[in-house]
Amino acid sequence: MIRVFCHTLTNDFNAKRCVFIGVTPDGRQLVTLNHDIQQSWNVGDFVSPLAHVLQSGQQKVINSEHLIYWQEDKAFSSLLGHVGDGDKVLITPLKDDVSEASDHVMALAVYVVDVVSWNNTQWQDNWNLHFPRFIELYTHHWQKLNELEKATTLKGRLRESLNLVEQTQAISNKSDLIKQNLVGDSACMKKLREQVAVASQSDMTVLIQSDTGVGKEVVAASIHEQSSRSRQSLVAINCAAIPENLLESELFGYSKGAFSGATTDKTGLIALADGGTLFLDEIGDMPLMLQAKLLRVLETRKYRPLGSDKEEESDFRLLAATHVALQEKIEQKLFRQDLFYRLYQFPVHVPCLKDRDDDIHILAKHFIAKFNQDNNANVVGIHFEVLDALSQHDFPGNVRELRNLIEFGCSHANDGEPLMYNHLSHYLNAQNESVVAESSEELGVEEEQELVSISDLRSAVKDYESKIIAMRLKQFKGNRSLAAESLGIPKRTLADKCTKMEIVL
Ligand SMILES: Nc1ncnc2c1ncn2[C@@H]1O[C@H](COP(=O)(O)OP(=O)(O)OP(=O)(O)O)[C@@H](O)[C@H]1O
DSSP states (O other), rough: HHHHHHHHHHEEEEEEEEEEEEEOTTTSEEOOOOOTOOOOOTTOOSSSHHHHHHOOOOOOEGGGGGGGGGGTTTTHHHHHHHHHHTEEHHHHHHHSSSSSTTEEEEEEEEEEEEEHHHHHHHHHHHHHHHHHHHHHHHHHHHHHHHHHHHHHHHHHHHHHHHHHHHHHHHHHHHHHHHHHTSOOOOOHHHHHHHHHHHHTSSOOOOOEEEEESSSHHHHHHHHHHHHHHTTSEEEEEETTOHHHHHHHHHHHOOOSSSSOOSSSEEEEEHHHHTTTTTEEEGGGOOOOOHHHHHHHHHSSEOOOOEEESEEEEOOOEEEEEESSOOOHHHTTTSSHHHHHHHHHHEEOOOOOGGGGGHHHHEEEEEEEHHHHHHTTTOOOOBOOHHHHHHHHOTTTTTHHHHHHHHHHHHHHHHHEEEEEEEEHHHHHHHHHHHHHHHHHHHHHHHHHHHHTTTHHHHHHHHHHHHHHHHHHHTTTTHHHHHHHHHHSSSSHHHHHHHTTTTTOO
């Protein structure tokens, strides 16, 4: 469009030079639009004649002798090139014809007319007659093109935001589905489900890092189930559970005769995962020699079964998990750094249960429902004392320990009844006994010293009672029901004694 404008001005109106200047979208700058010239001016810089025309909206004709006044504006001078004696520099504003402000200037055309043309009456007639019409037509077309461009850009942006909305919706839908297996309402579990949903949309290698029993396997299964590979298998292996020499043949498979005992061909897990997902649990325990082989497979997708001279291909997606800190293993030269970075494409951390104890209740309910379903039982809910006790438990074995605990309790509960404290007391007391044993040992030393100095038996007994109650309350983190139950006294009696003895916790 600009080329056509300059071409018409040069050919039909004998312009010696023609430059097109536009206003930037933020309205702050004037910039040259010709491809071969790069200059810009601040719209408020009145050292330049361009700012004057932009503000007045009136065409300006500058005689060659008056150019001296604008010499301070070096950019403007260099724009014009050589201007001969008597030549005229014209700056014509191009006004937008649909804008409500009829003086809105869209652009400026700067051109030089030589003295001969300017003094020629035929040129003058032609210029007076056709130039205004040309400018009007040109501005109109240019404006339409700009509108079209704006509409196309807007359409593109709308599409982009629509895609974003669709993507967010898809992730939220997936997260809801994932919640059926990856239970928990804590903020970190919601975030984890979102990460799982995002991971399931790509083929990136996911490295799941966490303590034992937190649900790494559940995370891996959820990623696979929500991915486009879900119709094919999820093939899982625990690298720590299999002896080193067997792990290689399990993964790569072997040909008949590869070693003594290989009486038939065996398909390896890498082959079985073709089209699906391979989950390597406890990858931190994989021997170094196998790590090198795995790295090669990840890079080429090719592998060779033991004893075979033929390379095979497998299109699998890798998920890996570890409960050990791989960085430490790298420092100890027990894990390859290059493999770590290959696995670390999409890292996922699953938080420990003690860092999200809001989830204990919902997980407990989930495991009771599962127990009922699997055992055709009818344990109805969970008593608040059990929840209190659970929230004070540390769960070093994480969700797996909670699941075992609930299943243990459910198996002692009666149909139609909720899960009560006494159904779990055997399990929990075994834990508490170790706490009490620790405290008792400490008390033994102090007690010995105190016994020697007793002079008032009644007050010593009271002190002793008060210590026992305080210790028991501490053990149950201030829960008076549990402390009273453990001491075999009613809760009200314990409360009275606390008031009388001024025991506060
Ligand atoms: N968020 C959860 N929702 C429901 N069940 C869960 C959740 N997290 C873990 N579980 C259950 O807890 C048990 C242990 O989970 P999982 O085997 O996935 O843990 P892990 O981290 O892989 O353990 P390990 O480190 O021993 O391999 C399983 O029975 C699993 O179903």
